[in-house]
Amino acid sequence: MPINYSDHALQLSLKSSKVLIVEDQLLTLIVLRKALSDRFNVMTSRSGEEAIDLCKLDPPDLILLDINLEGINGIETCLKLKNTYETQDIPVIFITSLESEEGACWEAGAVDFIKKPTNPETLFRRVRAHLMIKAQHDLLNQKVFIDDLTQIYNRRYFDTHFIKIEQSALRENADCALLLIDIDYFKQYNDTYGHVQGDAVLNLVAQTITKSLQRPADFVSRFGGEEFVVVLPHTGNKGANCVADKIKNNVMQLGILHKHSEHEFVTISIGGATLQTRDNSKNTLQLADERMYQSKFQGRNQVSF
Numbered sequence: 001m002p003i004n005y006s007d008h009a010l011q012l013s014l015k016s017s018k019v020l021i022v023e024d025q026l027l028t029l030i031v032l033r034k035a036l037s038d039r040f041n042v043m044t045s046r047s048g049e050e051a052i053d054l055c056k057l058d059p060p061d062l063i064l065l066d067i068n069l070e071g072i073n074g075i076e077t078c079l080k081l082k083n084t085y086e087t088q089d090i091p092v093i094f095i096t097s098l099e100s101e102e103g104a105c106w107e108a109g110a111v112d113f114i115k116k117p118t119n120p121e122t123l124f125r126r127v128r129a130h131l132m133i134k135a136q137h138d139l140l141n142q143k144v145f146i147d148d149l150t151q152i153y154n155r156r157y158f159d160t161h162f163i164k165i166e167q168s169a170l171r172e173n174a175d176c177a178l179l180l181i182d183i184d185y186f187k188q189y190n191d192t193y194g195h196v197q198g199d200a201v202l203n204l205v206a207q208t209i210t211k212s213l214q215r216p217a218d219f220v221s222r223f224g225g226e227e228f229v230v231v232l233p234h235t236g237n238k239g240a241n242c243v244a245d246k247i248k249n250n251v252m253q254l255g256i257l258h259k260h261s262e263h264e265f266v267t268i269s270i271g272g273a274t275l276q277t278r279d280n281s282k283n284t285l286q287l288a289d290e291r292m293y294q295s296k297f298q299g300r301n302q303v304s305f
């Protein structure tokens with residue numbers, strides 16, 4: 001199917017696109033910002049270190065990166081961004097004055113570069129073109145990776161992304177937690193209240209889990225029928241326990257009556273595992289699955305790690 005550039009969703013997403021300019025020369029920063037701030041949502045940073053932190057907290061849709069920065073330079077900044085799961089898909093355009101630097105820009109993972117002194121119109125059009133590609137990419141991902149019923153990520157998203165997150169965490173010697181969540185007595189719920197009501201509960205639980213997650217890198221996927229999987233990057237046992245408890249309590253507090261449950265309401269059982277404490281004979285998912293069943297056997301509506 002041909003790409004429709006006038007697509008409404010695309011236009012909307014372009015307007016709200018976030019562009020991060022990383023430049024330590026104040027005057028250049030002002031010129032770049034002026035060329036873009038009427039059309040996009042512009043964020044700025046004066047160093048590579050600050051830009052990396054900012055990208056993890058509030059990922060932009062595109063980065064304009066100067067090469068000659070104080071502290072870690074632009075090339076090193078780009079390499080760090082490309083080696084980190086949360087930031088590796090953000091397109092980077094370099095701003096450079098030397099032709100000899102172009103090879104290093106491509107190798108670091110740049111999608112393009114713009115020469116200094118920058119022409120404001122060229123800058124705007126280049127940025128818009130790359131944002132358009134990014135928006136198309138995001139839109140396509142949304143269609144491929146979103147579960148129809150709950151509108152959260154699907155199993156395919158989890159399968160594709162968890163491997164990358166695990167590898168990135170192992171490289172950085174960081175932790176990462178996984179929670180496997182199953183709705184208790186859901187068969188009886190469907191049998192008693194009907195499948196339409198069952199679907200509504202699945203939806204509510206999915207939204208409740210989503211709202212219980214706070215960090216931008218955390219995500220939940222529908223794993224299968226009435227099972228969900230939560231991924232918490234950079235989170236160890238203690239933090240993951242807190243999040244799991246919060247999710248369990250929030251679902252119980254929805255107060256959805258379930259007359260076949262000893263807890264009176266719809267509840268969930270959770271099993272958790274982290275990368276750093278996992279047993280080498282089993283992967284994180286297998287461990288979380290075993291612990292989820294432990295929660296079931298111990299009476300449901302609980303968390304096991």
Ligand SMILES: Nc1nc2c(ncn2[C@@H]2O[C@H](COP(=O)(O)OP(=O)(O)OP(=O)(O)O)[C@@H](O)[C@H]2O)c(=O)[nH]1
Binds near residue numbers: 198226
């Ligand atoms: N309404 C609805 N039900 C679903 C969907 N996907 C799976 N289910 C139902 O979820 C139920 C899962 O039941 P079981 O795996 O037996 O487990 P359970 O009844 O939740 O019991 P425990 O897990 O032991 O607490 C089955 O009846 C499935 O048909 C869905 O998309 N919509």
